[in-house]
Amino acid sequence: MSKWMIYGANGYTGELIARQAAKDGMTPILAGRNREAVSKLADELGFETQIFSLDNPDTVTENLKDMELVLHCAGPFSKTSRQMVEGCLAAGTHYLDITGEIGVFEMIHDPGMSKRAADKGIVLCPGVGFDVIPTDCTAHKLKELMPNASELALGFSFLAGMSPGTTKTMVEGLSGGSAERKDGRIVPFPMGSKKRTLDFGRGQETATAIPWGDVSTAYYTTKIPNITTWIPLSERQIRGARVMSLFAPVLGTKPVQKQLLKWVDRSVKGPDERARENAPSYIVGEAKAADGRTITVRLKTTNAYTLTALGSLEVVRRMLGRDLSSGSFTPAGLFGSGLVESLEGSGEFEVVE
The missing domain is CATH 3.40.50.720 (NAD(P)-binding Rossmann-like Domain)
Structure with a gap:
């Protein structure tokens, strides 16, 4: 065995x-x-x-x-x-x-x-x-549907809270900003500086670009050279993300990181079973060809x-x-x-x- x-x-x-x-x-x-x-x-x-x-x-x-x-x-x-x-x-x-x-x-x-x-x-x-099976499979599906796609946008929405490990990863990334794949290369940009609307399966929502793993992985799955990743946030939350990015150099220092990680250990426990059961996830992907034609796919899954x-x-x-x-x-x-x-x-x- x-x-x-x-x-x-x-x-x-x-x-x-x-x-x-x-x-x-x-x-x-x-x-x-x-x-x-x-x-x-x-x-x-x-x-x-x-x-x-x-x-x-x-x-x-x-x-x-x-x-x-x-x-x-x-x-x-x-x-x-x-x-x-x-x-x-x-x-x-x-x-x-x-x-x-x-x-x-x-x-x-x-x-x-x-x-x-x-x-x-x-x-x-x-x-x-959840990082990255649903979005990676969505990227693969879009490549099957549109082999000549030159742009790929992937988004997800989930309602459950975050685990301590996920929260610590986010804390450690506070100084790094966001990222996208552009002409095959990963390019950084300030968090909250890019927004659009996407239908995750519940109607059009405002979304902002984030540095999700598919900026890397979807390229290896599809070879599509331009990739962005998105989550739904309100206009107020997006403005808050832009303000937060101004403090990125400070948030990335060792003393601040140490205190933030201690706070995670004290305060973050992760969603319980009931919270998970009532928090489905929604995935959306959009592929675009050079001639402007687009295809969108959506998927609903269990919680993250x-x-x-x-x-x-x-x-x-x-x-x-x-x-x-x-x-x-x-x-x-x-x-x-x-x-x-x-x-x-x-x-x-x-x-x-």
């Missing part, structure tokens, strides 16, 4: 994934550096454990050597992903994670990194949660955190014991646009021309 690991299983999203795995009859090994928290969860669910940090490369490799696959859930991934990726390369272990961070995607999809993975015969596939649990485990199931192409991949690049439609609580794509 294939052995696989959830690393960071004691975090908010890692625990959701572990509990869903138990419900589905899967048997991951739960891992992380917090022995007490990981062991408590593993004892409850009846899983084995491995306790280790990512500080020592040899330790990481040793703990991964018998694993076919690791699902990495310990963020912020800007601080943890490279260590785990290097461990997977050394051990010959497939790597998955649930990041949404552009820098992590760019690191893993770098041609040199992809070649190293191919030479080792392993798959590196970051972003197998439940989708992360369902989506990541579906990718695990599709990979374990399978003979796969090796290298760096996006979720839709591995399994096509239909991946998201196969998940419980997800509808089918609605196409509007």
